Amino acid sequence: MKKGNRLTLYIIIALAIGIGLGFILNETYVKEENANLAASESRLKDLNTAIKNSTDTTTAQYKQLVTEKKTELVVKKDALAKRDSKTEPFSLLADIFLRLIKMIVAPLVFFTLVVGVAKLGDIKAVGRIGGKTLLWFISASLMSLLLGMILVNLFKPGIAMNLPLPDSGTDTGIAKTALTLKEFLYHVFPASVIDAMARNEILQIVVFSLFFGVATAAIGETGHKIIKAFDAIAHIVLKMTGYVMNFAPIAVFGAMTAIIAKQGLQILKTYSIFIGEFYLGLLLLWVILILAGAAFVKGRIFDLIRRIKEPVLLAFSTSSSEAAFPKTMVKLEEFGCKDKIVSFVLPLGYSFNLDGSMMYMTFAALFIAQSYGMQLDFGTQITMLLVLMLTSKGIAGVPRASLVVIAGTLATFNIPEAGLALLLGIDPLLDMGRSATNVVGNSVATVVVSKWEGELTAPLKESLEV
Numbered sequence: 001m002k003k004g005n006r007l008t009l010y011i012i013i014a015l016a017i018g019i020g021l022g023f024i025l026n027e028t029y030v031k032e033e034n035a036n037l038a039a040s041e042s043r044l045k046d047l048n049t050a051i052k053n054s055t056d057t058t059t060a061q062y063k064q065l066v067t068e069k070k071t072e073l074v075v076k077k078d079a080l081a082k083r084d085s086k087t088e089p090f091s092l093l094a095d096i097f098l099r100l101i102k103m104i105v106a107p108l109v110f111f112t113l114v115v116g117v118a119k120l121g122d123i124k125a126v127g128r129i130g131g132k133t134l135l136w137f138i139s140a141s142l143m144s145l146l147l148g149m150i151l152v153n154l155f156k157p158g159i160a161m162n163l164p165l166p167d168s169g170t171d172t173g174i175a176k177t178a179l180t181l182k183e184f185l186y187h188v189f190p191a192s193v194i195d196a197m198a199r200n201e202i203l204q205i206v207v208f209s210l211f212f213g214v215a216t217a218a219i220g221e222t223g224h225k226i227i228k229a230f231d232a233i234a235h236i237v238l239k240m241t242g243y244v245m246n247f248a249p250i251a252v253f254g255a256m257t258a259i260i261a262k263q264g265l266q267i268l269k270t271y272s273i274f275i276g277e278f279y280l281g282l283l284l285l286w287v288i289l290i291l292a293g294a295a296f297v298k299g300r301i302f303d304l305i306r307r308i309k310e311p312v313l314l315a316f317s318t319s320s321s322e323a324a325f326p327k328t329m330v331k332l333e334e335f336g337c338k339d340k341i342v343s344f345v346l347p348l349g350y351s352f353n354l355d356g357s358m359m360y361m362t363f364a365a366l367f368i369a370q371s372y373g374m375q376l377d378f379g380t381q382i383t384m385l386l387v388l389m390l391t392s393k394g395i396a397g398v399p400r401a402s403l404v405v406i407a408g409t410l411a412t413f414n415i416p417e418a419g420l421a422l423l424l425g426i427d428p429l430l431d432m433g434r435s436a437t438n439v440v441g442n443s444v445a446t447v448v449v450s451k452w453e454g455e456l457t458a459p460l461k462e463s464l465e466v
Contacts, residue, residue, distance in 0.1 A: 008310045014249035015256055015317050022260025030261055033083035040076040047072060087261050093254025100244045101323045104237055106197040108326055109205050109347040111234040116343025117213025118227045126214060132452050133345050136445050137353040144285060144355040145385045148362035151281045157274040158370025203351040241326035252317040259428050275426060278363060282433045285359055286440060293444040296451045307331045308443050316436035319428055324439045332446050338455040345449050349442035356437025357402045360430060361388045365406055368419030384413055403427060
């Protein structure tokens with residue numbers, strides 16, 4: 001069995017074992033904490049209802065309810081802390097792996113993108129390929145957002161929730177993104193590339209790398225030495241990726257064990273209709289992306305899907321698009337994409353072309369509005385779509401990043417942010433699907449741009465395996 005296939009098999013096995021062990025721990029090791037949490041949440045719900053129905057806030061009864069609520073919040077926090085402490089060893093396995101991947105992503109994006117831009121030759125080539133790339137990204141993003149909007153209006157998964165509007169001050173625990181033009185531009189252009197790399201701000205690293213690559217190509221012979229050195233460093237980083245990837249099954253095991261131990265298998269049952277409809281939407285998005293790719297590369301699109309199964313599975317099981325970034329680069333070069341195109345398009349895709357996350361944003365935002373009985377007209381929904389198109393650019397391909405953008409969008413359209421609580425429990429499960437879809441979307445985009453540029457060759461033997 002080839003090394004890549006072995007790793008895929010190990011990841012699948014780790015996924016299954018993690019689910020099984022997580023279920024056992026949920027029923028035994030953390031059963032008491034889960035029971036305390038359930039009782040605490042039920043009590044808090046009753047207290048909130050009683051407080052809301054109180055007409056006189058000066059009575060001793062009202063003050064007693066408020067005091068009981070504060071006490072119950074402490075009880076809930078304590079139960080959460082105890083549960084997290086018990087599952088921490090498993091969470092650490094996934095966290096350490098993701099930290100190792102993040103350690104690689106910033107230098108890999110920088111060195112490969114600089115080499116890719118410099119190899120393109122001149123600013124005209126960069127502009128031409130960049131224009132084609134952004135055209136595909138914008139089209140794919142709009143299509144993903146629009147598909148999410150259509151499906152949530154068709155399925156109406158939030159109608160059955162029929163929730164009352166919450167208090168305006170309810171805290172979700174999730175920070176909101178700023179929507180101002182100033183904050184958006186600050187998010188794009190780095191004040192310090194070192195700071196951008198330290199925080200893994202992919203979009204800012206991309207901007208610096210584009211300038212650096214164009215300047216490197218412009219200085220002629222001296223620049224060729226830099227390109228050669230950076231190309232060698234990029235291959236060293238890819239070799240490091242191979243070492244890190246050996247720990248992927250362990251990380252997958254830890255992540256799945258922790259999630260199921262905390263949430264139980266009911267996470268697969270609760271909101272099952274919403275989860276099923278969302279994954280049906282992702283499946284439809286996959287079909288659209290594959291058909292769009294097939295329009296350019298014909299039957300080879302199926303070979304692409306076969307080759308990227310490992311990074312797709314890794315993104316699915318870790319809920320992180322970034323975790324799959326290095327391996328995706330290798331698989332695309334094996335498919336026949338030139339390294340200069342892969343090095344240019346794929347890093348850009350991680351800022352501008354997260355198709356799965358895009359579809360989720362409109363799907364989730366409108367689901368929350370439906371849950372509170374808020375009917376948004378077509379014009380408002382289109383405006384929301386365009387707002388999400390803008391604010392989502394540069395979003396990190398890491399767990400829960402989409403929720404941050406959704407929180408800001410909900411506030412903009414006066415939709416209760418407390419509705420995010422509806423999704424927090426199942427978000428890890430949803431994040432798996434959208435992360436995997438992000439990998440598929442960026443892979444198809446890279447192949448299409450390679451074909452447009454006449455830089456798509458016959459597949460290589462899988463000698464690039466790291």
